[in-house]
Amino acid sequence: MSDDAFTFAPWNPEAAEETGYSHYSYWRSTFRTFIKNRLSLTLLIIMGVLVLFSLLYPVLASVDPNKVALDSSLWNRRPDFAHIFGTDGLGRDIWARTWYGTRTSILLAFTIAFFDVGIGVVAGALWGYVRKSDQIMTEIYNVITNIPSTVYLILLSYIMKPGFWTIVIAMSSRGWITIARFIRNKVISLRESEYNVASRCLGTPLNRILGKNIIPFLVSIIIMQTALTIPYSIGAEVFLGFIGLGLPLDTVSLGNMVNQGRSNFMLYPFQLTWPTVILAVITVSFYIVGNKFADASDPKNHL
Amino acid sequence: MTETREKILRVEDVVIRFNLRGKELTAVRSASLDLYKGETLAIVGESGSGKSVFTKSFLGMLDKNGRVASGNILFEGENLAEFTREEQWLKIRGRKIAMIFQDPMTALNPLKTIGEQIREVITLHRGMNRQEAREEALAMLGKVGIGDAAQRYGQYPHEFSGGMRQRVVIAIAAACRPDILICDEPTTALDVTIQAQILENLKELQREMGMSIIFITHDLGVVANVADRVAVMYAGEIVEYGRTPEVFYDPRHPYSWALLASLPQLGEKGEDLYTIHGTPPNLFKEIKGDAFAPRNPRALKIDFEEAPPWFAVSDTHFAKTWLLHESAPEVEAPKIIQRLKEKSLKGLDYGS
Amino acid sequence: MSRYIVKRILQSLLTVVIVVIAVFLLLRLMPTSGYFTRDDYINMTEEMRSAYLRNLGITDPAVIQLQRFFAGVFRGDLGRSITVYPKLPISTILAEKVPYSLWFGLASMFISVTLGFGLGILMARFKDRWPDHLGTAYVVAVRAIPSLIYLFLIQIWVTGIMRWPMVFYEDRPVTWILPVVSLSLTGIAWYGIWLRRFMVDEENRDYIKFARSKGLSQKYIMRHHVLRNAVVPLVQYLPVQLLLTIAGSLIIESIYSIPGMGGLLVYAIKQQDNNLVQVLVLIYAVLGVAGVFVGDLLMAFVDPRIRLAEKKKKKEALRV
Amino acid sequence: GETPDQYRTTYATEVKTLNYFLLLDTTALRVAANTMDGLVENDRYGKFVPSLAERWDHNGDFTEWTFYLRPGVKWVDSMGQETAWEVTADDFVEGMRFIAEPKNGIKNVGIIRKVISGLNGYYWDLVDIDDGVDIGKTREEALASFDSSVGVSAPDKYTVKYTLDNPTPYFLSYLVTELFFPLEKEFLDSVGAEDFGTTKEKLIFTGAYYLADWQRDKEIRLAKNEHYWDAGTVNVGEISLQKVADDSIRVQMFQRGEVSATTLQGDQVKALEGTKWAENVFLDEKSSVTYWFAMNYTSDNPEARAFINNVNFRKALYHGIDRAKLLELVNPYEPEALLRNTIIPEDVIFDENGQDYTDYPLLKEVKERRTYDRELAQEYFQKAVDELTDGNGNIKGVSPGTVDMLPIAEIKADGKLPVQILFVHPTDPTKTREALLLQEMLRDTFDGQVELVLGQYVDDKYNDTIKPRRFDLLYDSFSFKYADPMAQLGRLVTDGSVNDGQYSFPEFDKLVEEADGKTSLTDRYEIFSRAERFLIDNAVIIPWQAGGGAYSMDTVVPFSTPRGGFGVTRFKYKGMILQQNPITADQYKMLEKAFRADLAPN
Amino acid sequence: MAAEDKREILLEVKNLTVDFKLGRRKFSAVDDVSFHIYKGETFSLVGESGSGKTTVSRAIMGIHQASQGDILYKGESVSGNMTGSQERKFRQSVQMIFQDPMASLNERAKVDYIVSEGLYNFKLFKGEKERKAKVERTLRKVGLLPDFASRFPHEFSGGQRQRIGIARALIMEPEFLVADEPISALDVSIRAQILNLLNKLKKEEDLTYLFIAHDLSVVRLISDRIAVIYKGKIVELAESEELFRRPLHPYTKGLLSAIPLPDPESEKNKNLLIYDPSIHDYDKVPPSWCEAYPGHWVLADERELDLWRRR
């Protein structure tokens, strides 16, 4: 050890201020945290492939999912090379129908989720932040949640013509409120937080407070709610099909297929099995991926 | 003096590591400590320096992702660092070593009455029946200065003020009649007036029960009040320890200097206070040399190379700094510290 | 406290009234043919029909109709069904159907709560180990897969394997099992996941750490602190769920041929039995609102912090 | 082995009422058929035999019929106990009084209004009074005139006499309908007309069974009436009708022995191929119900309206629809067997010479022809297109626009070929598949120039579809009410009660009127056959298939129950014999052969 | 004395009462409080937890509505409804430093936005370049590196965060800073940094402070005048050294005696005075706000005033 060791080292107070962290990006960290989980990554890939395939299938393949066979020997064919998933009672190709159905259901679910979450977030943020709105919104909430969802769905799909948009309207005109409620509760806890008080002291206008101080904190809730809405909407379509108010016949949807397959399940199980498997894979994936993504989007879990 | 007293706890070179999503964090890096029977030892140091983690390891209360990586914790002939099973700890916790946590608001179960919460430890550790336990609990409440104990017994925590809650927590911990009581910043959340009262209560209890206390705080005023001995902790290491007057009046480690010097009580109106620049080291990284060196304006070159060993200042006073090495340049403690004694005696004697 | 209760009751009543009015107005959007039995409709001339509607009061302004409806309800007269069970007093229909849904609901609730709590405890206890993963898989499956599918498969397969009857027969206890179990599946998942969540939250609380440092055993803490406290927030939801068991389950009652309330509403809407729809909505709304209300009261009962919420703040304000 | 004592079957939708005068569906029909006896009944060969009437006679021109009751028959209550009331001639008068009251809303009463003398006038008088029309009588006076003006009377306790407006040799076929069931006045008064039949306690019975239990949405249970006048012929002690709304499991329930009978769809039969159950599947007898395609001549959809009002297009449909193909969905093996080309069913109406009405030359030809002819259909279609379009595919007189037929459908009529036709069907899976198949079939036959738009009614065909006229094409059906062509053709005239398409063909109306004036059966049937032929030749409606004839699995010994095309007969279980195991197709064929042999001498 | 009175009064709080509703009950968190702050001075408010310090500061900031009384800033009332331009001016020139640096920074916004939030609100810059320059200048002023602007708050230590909070206030070039316990959430070793910074700013920018704390040793160091608040009422007000030298009100005495001193010897001999409100006998004669010595005010009745003066 040289004597030099016992002399003073140069010192710079500014350098001491440097923090240990590197530059941080919220979304990058979210994504990095997310892909660390192998299960959710796998499911995300599966889901992505299924969704992509269902969107591309109509472009790639020329099989008409609604093509009815006049030749009855083509009806109820078990899976074979010509028809990978077999055919249904009218000789329609289940493979093609499954993909068309998946597409419909996914589009439906995304649309519903879009409206639900979109309206829910805005309404919920206002509800939570603007005190005056609380009473009226709470009453709206009470009213909407106290009309049983079945009544509501059925009434609406009865009053309007069954169809894609009817289901969207029926689901979203009700679904937003629960999301809004979630958001509201969170917003209320954020509303009085110090940094909002600080913003108010700085004279920040409401829209920027919402946009900068509130909404960014809701990302994980928003993702979570979206993720929950999607499987729920798919399920609701199946349910509406069950009570006879689903999508019209010429729209191939998983709901329609499940209900048709169900009535023949004992006889031709394959007609139910494949659509169900695809449906289950999609809904479960959405659910799990959504949950994990919501977890990942919480900066507490970032490292 | 020291030698005559019995060492009740000996902690040697304890290293505590946490596993945080695949990364290893070293919260305590080779910390050692002795505790004598009946004394009060204060551990001071800034936030995050590992005070809580260190003492929690005496009770096996580390979070699940943490472990004592090496070192010994010797208590009553057993090495607590080697405990693996929950049952082993159950013999220690509460009845031998008890702990009081920082926040009185959250340390009590909000859904159980105060009485139940005291009684459950008394029945568990002292084998009393319900009635006896109740009597004892009431007595304990009285000892920590809660009047009206009989009525308070059946109330819920939210019906108590913060100060009273903290007294209840102390009562619970003391009700186990432990040999060692660890108080982890038991008064930081409280008002100065209440804090002062609670410290009195604690001292009272200690006198009565003869237990040893480890007192964690970063408030040097509190230390001055309660402690027989002080250990200064920085970045997971104990960097200086000694009897309280020794550390207060003759600190040797630059961190101890900085800590004392930045006390507002020592400030002179219109003059800048002494400050510590920079941020504590990243515990994920391996620390080379003296952990405090980057923030120390008077760091030596060797501080960045090699960790200092213990240097004895007196029989009871030790510090881990190269400045005590014989070849080190003469460095004076900041003036303000040198003035501590006189100043505190003069100026701060508020008009009574 | 009593002022609070009165206020809450009034508020709840308001909600019920608004719900009923909303549904009432929605029902007005449906064709008036819903007020006729099919045969009446065929046999009547246009004039007879409008006379009939006038007689029923359908053509009156909505306000008056509502007033009449509420007045009837107030007198305990729920009116009669129009198309679903022509002319049958709605109270009779309810008397016939409620018991089934209620018994099934109660049984399944009992099972949901016991098994759900069991599941939750197990998952919390073995957090991040295989029972937790298995439980999570179950919860995810139940939530994400449309119930129609698995309920149906359960019916087909289990009855086949066990050689049980496929549908429900009141006098054969074995046929109660599947519907009750099916009804419980979502409940178990729901209670399980929330209890787990609350227990895990609870376990990380400072007072649990403090309890551990006191030397209380893990088992004791689990039972006397963690579980007890984790159950409290769930208690709030029990009354709603209990009361709404009356509503029955559409899918399960349909596939097991249970003559309960589940399908009634759907059927009434499809048949445009406006009287019946109206009453059912009223009942559901009342039950829902009452459930929330009772839940809040119960919560105040089990959670001392809430019961004394008002007093506490007073004290704190007064205290030094 | 031992023969089972319980017959279990299922139903899908709950009955609205068990008031036996108000039969709305087959479940109620089943209950009425087994709990109520009328004056006469059919035996297992279809012959009219005594029931509550021991014997009867009629005058020479069949306008007065007298029935002599079996004395000592008591009404039975829902506990199976005899009541104090005996079945007397008055009960039949009361029954008639009940259905003649418009307020009771008995839907089938129209069938006999013009048969029983005075009934029509009496009924409409009451309606007029209720509508506020001044007819010079009060309601009380009108009601009081029943006994004097309506042709039913009770000369003594056990004699019922009916006076008819016209000679009616087939009068007995009316008597097996619910309209001629008796009604105990004192009982009715005790429960009130409003509540009659709303619960089991609000009914009493005269039939082989009594209603032992009626639990809505669960089960209707009929138990053997120990006091039945003909108890000896009742072999099965209990009949249980269970509600199974979700019918996807019915076949499974039969296989597991939970129900005694089931019908099967074509798919289901196919799926049983190669299993042990295959041999249990047999084809049930056809019924007298006929299904046909109705077309809406006054549709809001201008494209369809233009084409449907064109005879060539209708003929194109007549020849273009491969009805047998559609039936493959229910009967994959011999779909032709279910076809019916005529409106009036075969085997039910016979003239004085015993000749079947459908064997009259004009109809015999129709009956035996194959209607499906692709080339012919295309030819007709081309003609229709030539007549209706301007040669560029634009339909003359049709401007583009949206046709609101909501909630069934909304059609974007572009006034161009392909012609869009709204086909409405119920939601059930088989009917849906039929619709899809029909759609494809028409597309195929007419080269995509005929496009079926599919619409579904959720619950009620009449209210949702026919009444608001939200259809272009629809399959309709009617049940046969009495043994005369008038029963059907009379309702198909302009403004007739089943003229759902609202067409008007004066030639046809005239023929029907003319035929109905004839008392000689041969003359009558000859003219009716011309009328029927007119409808078919002009494809005014398109007959399609016979009712019944479904694939079934059953434990009822075939041909052991009463047989007949009218009223409640088909649903009677009196005399039914059950066997332990499902009957096999071979067994069915063997018994059928024996039965036909027995039948011949009759 | 007379000279002092000529000093410009920047803020005046007159008979301020702030009520809160607790269920149906009302209680006054701040009860008839009056004081004024001269331009350029540091005025401190001390008192135990829950005594109403924060409420006073928030009432000044317009976060809580005053139930009674008035707050005048530069002679204009700011407690009622201000006009738009008044409010803009007020919000620009009065800024607040918050107690908890963890909670008072928006975790999802970059430091750049946090610091320039006020600039955005009042459009206080011409172009992006000017804004960036301002941010950089201000960060430097509080001793932070300019490139911190692109980071998120959680990357900083407590002291650094607090300085970000101060930068956010300073960038508005305020005249008056309300600091509600700006150091109590900080570690001892960091407190000094902030105190130094506040002092420096006072000197360099001629800032006026309302400083709130319960730690009297800090208050003594930094303030010109101190008011002691107890249960919503100010019980004593005096120049800083005067108050420490000659505390009158028993509550003030208790407070002073409880301060822990970093000195083992004096702590050994510590004499804790516990304030017991029941020593007052205010039932008949309510206490009044009296000037016991010049500039030294205390809440007392005649008898007490006499007694305390005599000692």
Ligand SMILES: Nc1ncnc2c1ncn2[C@@H]1O[C@H](COP(=O)(O)OP(=O)(O)OP(=O)(O)O)[C@@H](O)[C@H]1O
């Ligand atoms: N469960 C854990 N997982 C990961 N890191 C932890 C865990 N518990 C503590 N640490 C880390 O260990 C270090 C020491 O923490 P500790 O709580 O002992 O500090 P302290 O000195 O008690 O601080 P304070 O005065 O704030 O209580 C900190 O950096 C902390 O982040």
Ligand SMILES: Nc1ncnc2c1ncn2[C@@H]1O[C@H](COP(=O)(O)OP(=O)(O)OP(=O)(O)O)[C@@H](O)[C@H]1O
């Ligand atoms: N928004 C509010 N609603 C109801 N009561 C409140 C509200 N804010 C404060 N209080 C009450 O007013 C009283 C004064 O509170 P305040 O926060 O001003 O005290 P403080 O002196 O700042 O205390 P601390 O030192 O703990 O910050 C307390 O009893 C508090 O509970």
Ligand SMILES: [Mg+2]
């Ligand atoms: Mg700690």
Ligand SMILES: [Mg+2]
């Ligand atoms: Mg405060």
